[in-house]
Amino acid sequence: MIKEKIREYRDFARRINKWQRKEPPKVEIDPTVTTCDNCGCEHDGRFCPQCGMPVARKRLSVKHVVLNFLDVWGFGSRPMFRTIGQLFTRPGFMIRDYLNGHYLRFFPPFKMLVVLTLVFVVECHILGLDISNHIDGAQLQKPSYSTDQKKIAEGLLGVLNAGRNFLDSNPTASIILQYVFFIFAARIVFKKRGLNISETFVAHIYIACQMQLLAIASTLLTLRLSDTSFLPHNLSSLIVIPVLVYDYHQLYDVKWWSSIWRTMLTIGISMVFLLLFIVVLVSVVGIYIASKADVAGNLSGG
């Protein structure tokens, strides 16, 4: 009885897996010969070989007009909905299909991240949630700091504020920059799984899209922002980690256990990178300000 149930479940899982792995279908060439409305060239297929205009088999409809209108913001195209759907049903396999050359079948990753980030920002604005990365300068005003320490702290704050202003006005660039350490970590951990650094980068832009969609949904459901985890999305680690394991299991074609420990290792290495970066940044700014204070001290003293 139980054995039968297990076999049923395994069959079901196998069928799902087979469907997830299936490559996109080939498009048959339409043999109908038409005259291009735009340049007059006679041709078969769906596009004019001279000017590239798609063949309009039907007259303009309301749907066309609406989709055209939505297209101004990057919404409304068929690949957009297909890409969103497949980012949940078969994310890793979809990304591999894209990297294997099915470029036009899916919505381009960077454009998609820009659109989704815009949606998230608008959503937070409507819900009255503040997503800017405020750095509080008040705690640096404590009298216990010596003048030099205070100068160093103020200088550091200046650098951080400049960075914050840039990132606040470029939310998509902010997300991509915050992914950099994570992408290098993933490249190291999955070195033998066949993706080069550029492919790893593009794959993670799609993963960022997927996380952004989840952030949009979870913010709408909870009506508040979760704290960002090691990835720059307002999403709980309880969601981010399982989703990453699921993505890597498909994208790198590794077993579940392998995907779990490699995901943890990727997170760990990216944390080390981030820590090193902060140490280097603080030292550089510290040395620079200390040297300036020295010069100023010498001038006033002698």
Ligand SMILES: [Zn+2]
């Ligand atoms: Zn033409």
